[in-house]
Amino acid sequence: MKHFLSVNDVTHPDELINRALAFKQQPVPPHHPGKGRRLGLLFFNPSLRTRLSTQLAAQNLGMEVIVLNAGRENWTLEFTDGAVMDGETVEHVKDAARVLGRYFDVLGIRTFPKLQSRDEDYAEHVLNQFVRHAGVPVISLESATLHPLQSLADLITITEHRPHSRKPKVVLTWAPHIKPLPQCVANSFAQWMLAWNKAHLVVAHPPGYELDEQFTRGADILTSQMEALQDADFVYVKNWSSLNPYGTTPAVGENWMLTSAKLQVTRNARVMHCLPVRRNVELSDEVLDSPASLVTEQAANRIWAAQAALASLIESI
Amino acid sequence: MKHFLSVNDVTHPDELINRALAFKQQPVPPHHPGKGRRLGLLFFNPSLRTRLSTQLAAQNLGMEVIVLNAGRENWTLEFTDGAVMDGETVEHVKDAARVLGRYFDVLGIRTFPKLQSRDEDYAEHVLNQFVRHAGVPVISLESATLHPLQSLADLITITEHRPHSRKPKVVLTWAPHIKPLPQCVANSFAQWMLAWNKAHLVVAHPPGYELDEQFTRGADILTSQMEALQDADFVYVKNWSSLNPYGTTPAVGENWMLTSAKLQVTRNARVMHCLPVRRNVELSDEVLDSPASLVTEQAANRIWAAQAALASLIESI
Amino acid sequence: MKHFLSVNDVTHPDELINRALAFKQQPVPPHHPGKGRRLGLLFFNPSLRTRLSTQLAAQNLGMEVIVLNAGRENWTLEFTDGAVMDGETVEHVKDAARVLGRYFDVLGIRTFPKLQSRDEDYAEHVLNQFVRHAGVPVISLESATLHPLQSLADLITITEHRPHSRKPKVVLTWAPHIKPLPQCVANSFAQWMLAWNKAHLVVAHPPGYELDEQFTRGADILTSQMEALQDADFVYVKNWSSLNPYGTTPAVGENWMLTSAKLQVTRNARVMHCLPVRRNVELSDEVLDSPASLVTEQAANRIWAAQAALASLIESI
Numbered sequence: 001m002k003h004f005l006s007v008n009d010v011t012h013p014d015e016l017i018n019r020a021l022a023f024k025q026q027p028v029p030p031h032h033p034g035k036g037r038r039l040g041l042l043f044f045n046p047s048l049r050t051r052l053s054t055q056l057a058a059q060n061l062g063m064e065v066i067v068l069n070a071g072r073e074n075w076t077l078e079f080t081d082g083a084v085m086d087g088e089t090v091e092h093v094k095d096a097a098r099v100l101g102r103y104f105d106v107l108g109i110r111t112f113p114k115l116q117s118r119d120e121d122y123a124e125h126v127l128n129q130f131v132r133h134a135g136v137p138v139i140s141l142e143s144a145t146l147h148p149l150q151s152l153a154d155l156i157t158i159t160e161h162r163p164h165s166r167k168p169k170v171v172l173t174w175a176p177h178i179k180p181l182p183q184c185v186a187n188s189f190a191q192w193m194l195a196w197n198k199a200h201l202v203v204a205h206p207p208g209y210e211l212d213e214q215f216t217r218g219a220d221i222l223t224s225q226m227e228a229l230q231d232a233d234f235v236y237v238k239n240w241s242s243l244n245p246y247g248t249t250p251a252v253g254e255n256w257m258l259t260s261a262k263l264q265v266t267r268n269a270r271v272m273h274c275l276p277v278r279r280n281v282e283l284s285d286e287v288l289d290s291p292a293s294l295v296t297e298q299a300a301n302r303i304w305a306a307q308a309a310l311a312s313l314i315e316s317i
Numbered sequence: 318m319k320h321f322l323s324v325n326d327v328t329h330p331d332e333l334i335n336r337a338l339a340f341k342q343q344p345v346p347p348h349h350p351g352k353g354r355r356l357g358l359l360f361f362n363p364s365l366r367t368r369l370s371t372q373l374a375a376q377n378l379g380m381e382v383i384v385l386n387a388g389r390e391n392w393t394l395e396f397t398d399g400a401v402m403d404g405e406t407v408e409h410v411k412d413a414a415r416v417l418g419r420y421f422d423v424l425g426i427r428t429f430p431k432l433q434s435r436d437e438d439y440a441e442h443v444l445n446q447f448v449r450h451a452g453v454p455v456i457s458l459e460s461a462t463l464h465p466l467q468s469l470a471d472l473i474t475i476t477e478h479r480p481h482s483r484k485p486k487v488v489l490t491w492a493p494h495i496k497p498l499p500q501c502v503a504n505s506f507a508q509w510m511l512a513w514n515k516a517h518l519v520v521a522h523p524p525g526y527e528l529d530e531q532f533t534r535g536a537d538i539l540t541s542q543m544e545a546l547q548d549a550d551f552v553y554v555k556n557w558s559s560l561n562p563y564g565t566t567p568a569v570g571e572n573w574m575l576t577s578a579k580l581q582v583t584r585n586a587r588v589m590h591c592l593p594v595r596r597n598v599e600l601s602d603e604v605l606d607s608p609a610s611l612v613t614e615q616a617a618n619r620i621w622a623a624q625a626a627l628a629s630l631i632e633s634i
Numbered sequence: 635m636k637h638f639l640s641v642n643d644v645t646h647p648d649e650l651i652n653r654a655l656a657f658k659q660q661p662v663p664p665h666h667p668g669k670g671r672r673l674g675l676l677f678f679n680p681s682l683r684t685r686l687s688t689q690l691a692a693q694n695l696g697m698e699v700i701v702l703n704a705g706r707e708n709w710t711l712e713f714t715d716g717a718v719m720d721g722e723t724v725e726h727v728k729d730a731a732r733v734l735g736r737y738f739d740v741l742g743i744r745t746f747p748k749l750q751s752r753d754e755d756y757a758e759h760v761l762n763q764f765v766r767h768a769g770v771p772v773i774s775l776e777s778a779t780l781h782p783l784q785s786l787a788d789l790i791t792i793t794e795h796r797p798h799s800r801k802p803k804v805v806l807t808w809a810p811h812i813k814p815l816p817q818c819v820a821n822s823f824a825q826w827m828l829a830w831n832k833a834h835l836v837v838a839h840p841p842g843y844e845l846d847e848q849f850t851r852g853a854d855i856l857t858s859q860m861e862a863l864q865d866a867d868f869v870y871v872k873n874w875s876s877l878n879p880y881g882t883t884p885a886v887g888e889n890w891m892l893t894s895a896k897l898q899v900t901r902n903a904r905v906m907h908c909l910p911v912r913r914n915v916e917l918s919d920e921v922l923d924s925p926a927s928l929v930t931e932q933a934a935n936r937i938w939a940a941q942a943a944l945a946s947l948i949e950s951i
Contacts, residue, residue: 028353036662039689048413049391052383052420056355059381064693075682086812091910095922095929096682102934103686125897178403266798275416276408280401287787288412295412300419345670365709365730369700369737373672376698535647592733593725597718605729612729617736 001312003131004139005124006146006191008137011065013155013196019311021157027060027307033063037314040104041067041141043128045112049275050141050149052134053302054108060307066104079129083209091138092137097133106313107134110141113182115247121145122212145212147184150274151192152305157298158199158234161270167200168233169267173225174205174267175256175282177239180249186240204228208242210251225256232266237273237283259284263292270294318627320443321456323463330472330513336628337473337621344377351378354631357421358384358458361443362429365460366592367466371425377624378631383421395567396442400432407515410443414450423630424451424633427458430499432564438462438499439529448593454630456623462529464501468509468592469622474615475516475551478587479604484517485550490542490588491522492573492599494556497566502591504532511535525559525567542573549583554590554600576601580609587611635946637765638773639758640780640825647789647830648701653945654790654938661694661941671948674738674751675701675775678760679746683909684775684783686744687936694941695948700738713759720942727760731767740947741768744775749881755779755816756846771947773940779846781818784908785826786939791932792868795904801834802867803901807859808839809890809916811873814883819908820874821849828852838862842876842884859890866900867893871907871917893918897926 002008010016023029043051051067054060058065070077077096079092085092098105109130113121121144140148162168172189180248186203190211193201201219203211211223222228229235237258242248257280263269271287273295279285287293320326327333340346356375360368363585368384375382387394394413395406419422426447430438438461448455457465479485489506503520507528511520518536520528527538539545546552554575559565574597578587588604590612596602604610637643644650653813655769657663673692679686685701692699701721704711711730712723719726723868734741743764747755755778765772774782796802806823820837824845828834835853837845844855856862892913897903905921907929912921 038693041687046392048385048408049416052357052385052417056381056420057385058527059355064690066689067872068686075680078913082914082919086910086915091682091911092913095909095911095913099683099933100686102930103690103937106751275412278402278407279395279409279412280399281403285399296415296419299416303420359811363709365702365725366733369674369702369734372700373698373737376672592729594729595724596712596726596729597716598720602716604925612734613736620737 002316003137004148004309004313005127005131005143006148007151007195013192015153016152016308016312017156017159020152020308023042023060023161023307024291024304027209029061033311033314034058034063037063037105038103039063039108039310040248041065041108042070042100043068043110045110045139047110047141049302050110054141054306056303057306057310061310063310073269077246078124083146090230093129094133097130101134102153104136105317106137106139106310108139108141111143113144113184113243115180115182115200118243118246136317137208138307139313142184144182145184146188146191148188148192149305149309150185152309153298153301154272155192155196156301156305157272157294161294164241167198169202169231170236171202171204171228171232172233172236173228173256173258174209175237175239175258176252177278177282180241181239182245183211183240183243186238190219191234202228206252206256209240210243211240212243216300218303224311226262226265229262229312230265232269235263235266235269235271237271241257257282257284258287260290261287263287268292272298275299319633320454321465321541321626321630322444322448322460324468324512330469330509333469333625333629334473337469337625338476340377340624341621346378349379350628350631351375351380354380354422355420356380356382356423356425356627357417358382358425358540359417360385360427360458361387362427364427364458366619367427371458371623373620374623374627378627380627393446396446397572410446411450418451418453419460420561421453423454423456423627425456425458428460430461430501431557432497432499435560437564440559447576453559454633456626456630459501461499462501463505463508464511465505466619466622466626467502468505469626470615470618471506471553472509472513473618473622474589474611478611480550484515486519486548487516487551487553488519488521488549489553489555490545490573490575491526492554492556492575494595494599497558497564500528500557500560502629503528503555506553507536508532519545523569523573527560528557529560536556543579543582546579547582549586552580552583552586552588556589556599574599575603575604577607578604580604585609589615594618636950637771638782638943638947639761639765639777640782640822640831641785647786647826650786650942650946651790651793654786655793656941657694657941658938660721662866663695663800666696667945667948668692668697669857671697671739672737673697673699673742673944674734675699675770676704676734677702677744678704678777679744680755681744683933683936684744688775688783688940690937691940691944695944706825712933713763728767731764735768735770737950738770740771740773740944742775745777747818749814749816749875752877752880767874771950773943773947776818778816779818780820780822780825782826783936783939783943784866785822786943787935788823788906789826789830790935790939791906791928795928797867801832803836803865804833804868805836805838805862805866805871805873806870807862807890807892808843809871809873809892810886811912814875814881814943815873817845817874817877820845820872823870824853825849825885836862837938838891840886843874844877844879845874860899864899868905869897869900869903869905871905873916885941891918892921893915894920897921902926906932909933
């Protein structure tokens, strides 16, 4: 695997899933595949689970990790080719990426969308510039439109808890939030689920919250949450903002918060969320604190997802 | 030892003191007791000595350490059960603690008091929520009301420098400062000294600066600094704010700054302070730069205190 | 080597250069010279390359590294002897340095000039106080007036690319910037080049941008950029602010940005810059993206410079 930016970098999700589950059984491989390999984690935006789980994964492999908080260091990069840099930006991504590519064997990048221009965010300009100039494998720690490490952890979790007798029904349902959030977790989950092709994916959201078809094509898309939940085996709850007008939050008539009452129509569905979760806004306490909830397990699986991705990148060096 | 939150978690202080002094002789134990163990250090408030000494201690044991600056990451936790999280808080401590408990074998927490409500601070709500939900040993890196790693280092320092012929007289004396400080270092020192029971503890402070009796019961309490200093073997200097009205700084008539002149009445007392110290406000330069001062030694002993506590926690896993 | 603060701490630059080039061939020495040695890196100011390259160098040697961002921790030190600390400063450098000297075997310090008082900055008060009180080797990570790790990397880069048949001509040329910068990279480069004495150094700058003679004495100093560039083998581009009036940026008539057209008069000169660079202000894109540019190589050599300096400091412990 050359980079880890989306499911398109992966031969088949099951390869990575199986690799991750093997690491979960034996976290520290005896041959130290990462020994002497250096991982730089560059955060343009805050991170908790991704930061920790990726560091833990790299340590398990024997890699040396250095975390760089670009946002807090006031290290403002220029991304425009040919710019006359007489303003706020202090370094061009060309120069930054070239140097980081000399310092590290693998580079992790986290960069959020600005949610102001769909074209700009969906071009993944920041991530792509690092890929173009660094000359080393790049692993996405969540980008403007996708979050592949989260999705891989999600598939690992579903693999562990799926029914063996039938193809499970997985519902990705929109949920309320208090501010406009990126589409990346939802985009990425749909993209991975459909590439994996081992479950029946239903996406449910209020009118006006359609996701980009490039990621959801092949899923059933409903605007009735209750219809979607019928007979579900897994319910993945997540908020996202509108794609058009981009980054807005059109009013929603009904309350889409997931509750235990709503789960009655499912097949004892297990409930997922990428965290952090706004309790009693996105999901009710009773759901999150019930045995139906997989959210802690899902977050714990972030370690094994990152470890599988890093191990595959290291092999390509 | 299950947790390290106060002296009450300790069978006897001498066990930890002896263990710490053994580490001081041999910092890196050959059997690497911490190998494969992961320590997460979560700082809701700034830290210098605690941050460094705990990392160094963990490294000596062979643990892997990750530091998380919760305060600076704008990671605002919700601590109220049942809260509808439609405000500023982005994650409930339940979810955060559960995930951190999956990422780490031992969790360190630093959380300062707000100094606004005595009931709230003395309930140690933040620390206790992590203990309740993380499911792994928790080590206090200074909490709202106590600072056990500091106190253990203090007892180590007194052990090293105490007279052998008699029970030493130890005076904890209030000192001036320019702003309201927590009571935790003073509370904790009194609590450990009295549990240790190998010295005669005298607490001296101006009227209005009484500490909570749950920590000082058994000590002699004086409001005359000079009377307290008489024949002292150790003088521990520390400022704290008032308990009632909580967090205030009632006016003090005399100057309680510790000077060399005042030390004349002691038995060549050694002088302690947890640092950082406001020179020429809490203590005079001449005291701090004299051979009587143990403050650097005391700060250096923080490493061995943390190492003894961590080693004991690891054994309980 | 007792400290690493300037070229004056070095017996001969070639010793360190050769050591660095050996590390470039074999980054991880098999005998782990840094094993059990602890490096504390204290940043009072932001850093990217220095922070990363010094950590990587220390890891190669087997040292344990802890990074402390003093600036962002709001850890405001007092530097005046005898100060009554009733103001903004929370800890005296005496106490801080003494404790850090107990925690670490080697201490790295980054401290920028304030550019307000030449006397204050050129006294290197911050760095010198740490040297005076820490009691362990101190390595400068860039100080108010010098940047020896950068200069050593610069000499390594010149050594790798110099002509073998003759003493190269090296031109340090001032370049435009949008704000007042320290003189330290330029001071330090001149100081190291002249001590090294293996090249002909020419310093070119507009009138009013004279550097301190203590660093440039022995170099040819010109105020015509084109005259300086004639037959140059290396062109080092760097902005700095005026020494008198200190920290100002007197108007410059011509455009001193380095372009490919200007390089025509050189002997196919290689171009250097310490990064970060303001593209199309200090240097044109065409120069930076041409094979003439050594800037990425130069930044990569920061690792080997730091590793050579640290290895030499460790030997003195």
